[in-house]
Amino acid sequence: MASLTTTRLATLATLSGLTGAARGGVAGLAGAGAGAAAQFLTAVVVTRGVGQETAGLFFSGTALCLAVAAVLRLDAGNGLVHFIARSRSLDHRHTSGYVRAALVPVAALSLAAGAAVVLTTSDPVLRVLAVALPAVACSGVVVSATRGFGSMRPTVLLDGVLQPVAQSLLVGAVVLAGRDSVPLLAAAWALPYLPVLLLASIWLRRRLPRSPRMPGTARDLWRHTWPRSLAAGIQAVFQRLDVVIVALLAGPAEAAVYTAATRFKIVGQLAGQGLAQATQPRLVRALAGGDLPRARELYQSATLWLVLLTWPIWLGYAALAPWLLGAVFGDGYTGGAPVAFVLAATMMLATACGMADVVLTSAGHTGSSLANLVAAVATAVTLDLLLIPSAGSLGAALGWAGGTVVKNLLPLWRIHRLYGLRPFGTHSLAALNLRRAP
Template structure:
């Protein structure tokens, strides 16, 4: 029987638990923002605010070109060589990403006179670059910048500033948007300072940008699709069913951020290790990482989803009158996320192995399914139709790559390492 080596597991467990801790704080803060806005500003203002920030996050997801994942891949692979040339990769990633986000923000500023658009357009380059720089720190195997800055500082700062706006009685979408965007600035500054201190000084070698973007361009397209996939449903509900229905849908689905952030916390810890294992051809180590993290995800999130399904009427009542209609959305969400969690980090495994093209195809299929179901169901069913469309896309997004990694590498989400992870979990 294959057993886990305690030192290797403990390092992954510490990183994973740190990521989950930061994710938990971030999820609680984001949930608090939603409660404050919907209760303090009303459904119309809340729906407009959620739609605007969803559009901003979609734009940021497209403009960052998934450069952060590319940096993690190349920085993690350069560890045996003392992280040489990593400063060149960082420059090759940040220059085009920064230029594109500045151009997009300037275009929005020049085209739209809407105050909310002006606020979010000004914040867009900061949001994009902060995400890339924080991601680069994980390539060095460090979780502290991600946990403290991305997991704590940004969401808690958003909660405090949005609270100040709501308590001041300023029911203004531009002010709420400014409060939501401002914490990304200290995140960018502090993460850039951390990274600068650790980047080795060295020349910019020819071919660095070519190597980075040859790997990353399929992920750039996939990240754009993923950004749309995650938040397009809110915008579509606002367009097809109105801002009030969008507020109900956002409230009912906001709890999914808990599971997503737990998944993100573990992914941030395991991704560099998976890259190294697959680059070295260590399939046994990759299987160990995949099955262990799948078990941890299941143990951490399934109780949450079961509780959410059972307590949905009460939890949605926290948002105020009129939100109980989101209970069917909550039930669809809980069932879908439980199934997705049981598949494990399938897309992370696929991209860590270098298969960015198939990952892109999977995401394109998922969003096509979502858009088709949304167009058919939202006009008749409102928020519940959007939930079913999202669920259909999620099934494609998880089951298809699960089949691919099983076919190519014989990997399964559960196995002997799942039992070992369960024993480790109980021991802790």
Template sequence: MAALTLPRLPRLPRLNGSARGGLAGLAGAATAAAAQFAVVVLVTREAGQEAAGTFFAATALCLMAAGILRMDAGNGLIYFIARSRPFGYHCTSGYVRAALVPVGTLSLVTGVVALLSTPDPTVRVLAAALPVVVCADVVVAATRGFGAMRPTVLLDGVLQPVAQLVLVSAVVVAGAGSVPLLAAAWALPALPVLLLSAIWLRRRLPYTSYLPGTAHDLWRYTWPRSMAAGIQAVFQRLDIVVVAMLAGPVEAAIYTAATRFKIVGQLANQGLTQAVQPRLVRALAAGDLARARELYQSTTMWLVLLTWPIWLGYAVLAPWLLGLFGDGYASGVPVALVLAATMTLATACGMVDVVLTSAGHTGSSLANLVAAITVTVALDALLVPSCGASGAALGWAGGMLVKNLLPLWQIHRRYGLRPFGVHSLAALKSWRAR
């Protein structure tokens, strides 16, 4: 665990581990967000709008494919590794093998097929990197099942995004800023992340014989979430691809620039979620609703306190901030306003989908995401041809509201959980006392 402490946290001893892990995850997510934002600024300013839009659409397509192919195996491993903690992580190596073999095989086959079936050099570069990108994410996620945040912070939060920034900068400085070379610079850092996280996991994972039924147990829990994760990956980046297809790469570049601030606002959610998820799994598995309520309400308040100033500031400063990307990006101000308003409301719901899946309701999570992606696609098809980037923003906003409000209603109906309550007040008091 990173040796960082959150000053004057709520005086609830059981939250200390979550707070420290959340701060560590927050630090890693902040570094990643800053590096990714810098990459976008660099590409938009140096590559031109058309090349930038092509690059953003290609990498979004790669990340969409990776999100589908990893089949949420990482979160499945977190679930089973965290539950096996009282038993000394018995049989966890079998779960890791049960997750990586199908995920690695499927991503390798997909990458080879894509590599051989297209003449586009950018797509070929990303197809070659696809299996590494997929497996790196799964292995890093598995380390969090042990309650450890250090590998995620150092590898996923620091090494990969910083290396991407350095390599993309090197390509631009060398004057060889073609889209395929930019794609290669963006994809290459996934390789050391995979190798280093695999070494960390291997050293701490007790080797056990593979027991019959291990894969069945893992995928029985994970398969609904696998479909949901694929839809979630599509939901997160489909808008960029749709804008590029229906409105052209220039509009895609403007839309990507205006929505890149999502990373800044979402870093708190990412850091806290990574730390709290294993604890939520254990609390809900034990039927400890008081503990689950404590975790949910405290993290929701911290999310509000950390992100609302960001979104309100972005709404006010959007014209100036979008100017950082270069000439021609100020037209993305309406996109920025829709983004800020939507994320303000979504943050107030807290990590509702994490609570729902931690309780084992992966099927409900899947249904919610299907509804969200349906709304997004319908609105995009209706609005993007005439409104361009602004239409895509409205489509994304509609899907985002569905994605958050449906699970909020479900966890309240099933468990009586609300995003705000007595534990929110404790978090607020600690914030004021800092």
């Protein structure tokens, strides 16, 4: 499904005459699609190869590791993209200083956090993932930094292909060897982050100028990045925490069912990511220039395409879920059908809102976007704590759905109040004319 969505988006980009930057976004999306397919395969291998308890412990442990790593990255990767691209056009001598300023605190924090976990817990799974935490955190920053040089190749090849494919192969090897061991599965999952970090560092090192540390680079980088660090950390919690809460409150078996039933979320996320990459620069220009008619056209066109690309997938998933979950993940996962229904209905509502948050941030209202995200996380966690003890994975799905609804409706209300923008209108049908750029 991910590859189908990627193909449709690539076709749309070609027919719409997108700019080179947007085509780069589609290239990144192609890598993300390949990675998503490999991640899905990993989930299938685990659910079919080991018991539900083992699968749930593996999924919750890796979800926790990814959430902590995303928080510890401090969104330094996106900050580096901005400053490396800018310094290349102004004063390239600052580039090395920006990279050091970003990596040193991320490496220090992740090493400290990993050491604290190793010293304070005897859980072998957490200790394995704690040892891997610095590589998981730093590899994301280094791979992001390569995009500051205008190249998507390291992101596509390393983050989109090498890492998830190697994870799938190594985890599959552990399962085929008959080793029903969560620490071994966690080690196999974590190991590919090391070559990704090494190869991305070599690529980056060859392009960095050999220059002394320039004063002010760290101050400039973090003054720009720290508000985004907070938002990125909250977003990471929103994306990953539900699996961990299910494991804690309802047990690892329920966490395995919930993870399997929600694996299809990546399909809608890929479609939204591709359209956002193609549309956001134009939205920024339109809103900065006060061109509300153009912003309205872009928003409504993108919303229609998002609905056309994803609604057939969600309707099909809801209809086939009782059969599909058992056929793909195994008989023990058919109980996840109610979770699939909630997921499909919520994603259809979310896509009907369009890229409301992208419009809000493009207009410069980053503070409102952060407040909306905090409200969404608070809603999801509150509902999780209330519903998971009695409803298990379905309670987690309802909690996630509540947070997602808040995350989409609040920015939708805000942009309508400020700019009179609606996701559907006179430009929706016009978007079907592919001879015009969206």
